[in-house]
Amino acid sequence: MCAEIQHQDRRKFIPTPLHPKSPVPADIEIAQAAELKPIRQVAEEMGLEECELELYGDYKAKIKLEVLDRLADAPDGKYIDVTAITPTPLGEGKTTTTVGLSQALGAHLGKRVITCIRQPSQGPTFGIKGGAAGGGYSQVIPMEDFNLHLTGDIHAITAANNLLAAAIDTRMFHESTQTDLGLFNRLCPKDKKGKRHFSVGMQGRLKKLGITETDPDLLSDEQKARFARLDIDSETVTWRRAVDVNDRMLRGMTVGQGAAEKGFELKTNFYISVASELMAILALATSLKDMRERIAKIVIGQSRQGEPITADDLGVAGALTVLMQDTIKPNLMQTLEGTPVLVHAGPFANIAHGNSSIMADKIALKLADYVITESGFGADMGMEKFFDIKCRYSGNIPSVVVLVATVRALKMHGGGPKVVAGAPLAPEYIDENLDLVEKGAANMLAHASIAQKFGVPVVVAVNRFATDTDAELELVRKLALAHPGVADAVVSDHFSQGGAGAIALAEAVVRASEKPADFKFLYPLEMSIKEKIETIAREVYGADGVDYSDLAEERIADYTRLGYDKLPICMAKTHLSLSHDPELKGVPKGFRIPIRDVSASIGAGFVYPLLGTMSTMPGLPTRPAYYDIDIDFETGKILGLS
Numbered sequence: 001m002c003a004e005i006q007h008q009d010r011r012k013f014i015p016t017p018l019h020p021k022s023p024v025p026a027d028i029e030i031a032q033a034a035e036l037k038p039i040r041q042v043a044e045e046m047g048l049e050e051c052e053l054e055l056y057g058d059y060k061a062k063i064k065l066e067v068l069d070r071l072a073d074a075p076d077g078k079y080i081d082v083t084a085i086t087p088t089p090l091g092e093g094k095t096t097t098t099v100g101l102s103q104a105l106g107a108h109l110g111k112r113v114i115t116c117i118r119q120p121s122q123g124p125t126f127g128i129k130g131g132a133a134g135g136g137y138s139q140v141i142p143m144e145d146f147n148l149h150l151t152g153d154i155h156a157i158t159a160a161n162n163l164l165a166a167a168i169d170t171r172m173f174h175e176s177t178q179t180d181l182g183l184f185n186r187l188c189p190k191d192k193k194g195k196r197h198f199s200v201g202m203q204g205r206l207k208k209l210g211i212t213e214t215d216p217d218l219l220s221d222e223q224k225a226r227f228a229r230l231d232i233d234s235e236t237v238t239w240r241r242a243v244d245v246n247d248r249m250l251r252g253m254t255v256g257q258g259a260a261e262k263g264f265e266l267k268t269n270f271y272i273s274v275a276s277e278l279m280a281i282l283a284l285a286t287s288l289k290d291m292r293e294r295i296a297k298i299v300i301g302q303s304r305q306g307e308p309i310t311a312d313d314l315g316v317a318g319a320l321t322v323l324m325q326d327t328i329k330p331n332l333m334q335t336l337e338g339t340p341v342l343v344h345a346g347p348f349a350n351i352a353h354g355n356s357s358i359m360a361d362k363i364a365l366k367l368a369d370y371v372i373t374e375s376g377f378g379a380d381m382g383m384e385k386f387f388d389i390k391c392r393y394s395g396n397i398p399s400v401v402v403l404v405a406t407v408r409a410l411k412m413h414g415g416g417p418k419v420v421a422g423a424p425l426a427p428e429y430i431d432e433n434l435d436l437v438e439k440g441a442a443n444m445l446a447h448a449s450i451a452q453k454f455g456v457p458v459v460v461a462v463n464r465f466a467t468d469t470d471a472e473l474e475l476v477r478k479l480a481l482a483h484p485g486v487a488d489a490v491v492s493d494h495f496s497q498g499g500a501g502a503i504a505l506a507e508a509v510v511r512a513s514e515k516p517a518d519f520k521f522l523y524p525l526e527m528s529i530k531e532k533i534e535t536i537a538r539e540v541y542g543a544d545g546v547d548y549s550d551l552a553e554e555r556i557a558d559y560t561r562l563g564y565d566k567l568p569i570c571m572a573k574t575h576l577s578l579s580h581d582p583e584l585k586g587v588p589k590g591f592r593i594p595i596r597d598v599s600a601s602i603g604a605g606f607v608y609p610l611l612g613t614m615s616t617m618p619g620l621p622t623r624p625a626y627y628d629i630d631i632d633f634e635t636g637k638i639l640g641l642s
Helices: 027-033 039-046 094-108 120-126 144-148 152-176 179-188 201-207 222-228 277-284 287-296 316-322 358-367 379-394 409-415 436-450 472-482 493-515 528-538 551-559
Strands: 053-055 059-061 078-084 113-117 140-143 239-244 253-255 267-270 269-270 297-303 308-310 331-335 340-343 369-376 401-406 458-463 485-492 545-548 593-594 598-600 605-609
Touching: 027 140, 027 144, 039 053, 039 059, 039 331, 039 340, 053 593, 059 094, 078 094, 078 222, 078 436, 078 493, 094 140, 094 331, 094 369, 094 458, 094 485, 094 493, 113 401, 140 144, 140 485, 140 493, 144 551, 152 179, 152 239, 152 297, 152 316, 179 222, 201 222, 201 316, 222 297, 267 340, 277 287, 277 316, 277 379, 287 316, 287 551, 358 369, 358 379, 369 493, 379 401, 379 436, 401 493, 409 436, 409 472, 436 458, 436 472, 458 472, 458 493, 458 598, 472 485, 485 493, 528 545, 528 551, 545 551
Parallel strands: 078 369, 078 401, 113 340, 113 369, 239 269, 401 458, 458 485, 545 593
Antiparallel strands: 053 059, 059 331, 140 331, 253 267, 297 308, 331 340, 598 605
8 A cells, every 4th residue: 555655756847848830730749759758757757656546558658646745735736727718619629728828838837736537528520620639849648549449437437327327217117016024125125035135235125215214124114115116207217328429319219119018108309418417427437435424415307296316216326336436536647748637537528517527626726736627618518517616525726717718719709701521711710800810709708817816817829820911910819918807818828839828827827826816706605506507607608698498497496395405506508698598699689598408417416407408419520520530550650530
């Protein structure tokens, strides 16, 4: 055990040298040519003991949670969240900026820094966008491992998710074919000595029912019936099966058509694994015990009597935890310049909170002076959820927000032509156009205002592209600096130069982190569900009001009855607009937010209203990214993953 090993001073950090080329090669070409440190060296340089690692080959490892016990008295470093303007098809480079900033802080300014980012889903990797490890000379490596399976966390979540789905359908099937006593006898069979026992997975159900008797045979017939029959209302079941592949044909399906199921058919659908509540739980759990408790609280539906049915009622929470026991340990990797990276959890940013794990951040904050993390999509999405959900559960206080913007994305928000995948860019995005930049900058300033509401200083990072002119870049800086919530605005060249191109950005972040922050949540939990929804709609999206469907009204009333009204809110909406309508670019005005439905992830700990139609299973485009991906049999290298 680590406690038996004498602590050694951390090894001096040695940056990995970069040799940037112009023009910048493909991402995968850069990654495969990179010099890799042994992961043991990365761990030693960041202050980890070897016994705190679980190695997955030479260049990645998991970190054991015991490190937090050893570092319990260490002070926390500065906590930096990287967000962005409203995304466009042109890309803002948020992950690239996150990595470049970390490389600048660690490899060029000599700061102790750790990057914490989400693990990518293989659905988008093979479907809509390819790799997600950053880009250019600001990447996480080995890039192939990052994008392909890593240490199997998403596979474990998929298996656990589908075990719960199987448990639900199986329980309903058997309850439909058996008497109360028959169910009870099969749930608690006699052992070889003719004695019945309650298993460990049944304790939660017994406690919920107030049954203290430990001998199954001593229960009354009424107690046996209450224990054995969940009486799940199939119309209320919200749990779905999952797969980490973009597959539009799984958006609607029928299960139970086999002859052995005796006509027990159910209409259902799949969702992508990163949309599973188990992924959100992994990201928000603060320990293995906390993860087990959150899994037990998962509500899969209701009984016909209107009572919530949980994973604990099904007796499966312990088994799900066993399948996911290794997922709670963050994955350690490195950047191109050798700074450490914790890759952990990847919840869907539209439906869930879209942030990496609390566990990774907690470990990083004890080991580094600066922890750079990122939140999904724009400040209206991931950043708001980062503050109101993740920071609320973790207790960690953010120091700075880095808001990523690009000239060409601002042009689109300013009214530039529609961008079509695969088609050449319109001249407006290539040639200087100060008018479009100025009009589109309103979107950037709106996001800065959102961050300002939380009392956190903002540094605008203008991610430079080759087509940007000096006049356009300076205009963005000028407009950003005029905003009272913006501490600084810096043009960054980290894509083409790595950390060297982000030194000015890193220096700006260091200065901003020294400023006093007055962090506050947007709303108190004591507010009603509607009050919290309307606060977000008004203060974050700029909506004139909120309209609730009859179904949403019913859900809110039901969740209030069940005591879920004191949970934070996770708005499920499009990432392509500050509003609910993806077609509304810039800063929409004069609109109302429609709440179509309201759902709850009780295990994760939030209620999520659905704004418009939100798909939990992305589809493949006509030309998916998998066309570019193959393997070179002579070298063993992956091709086309970028």
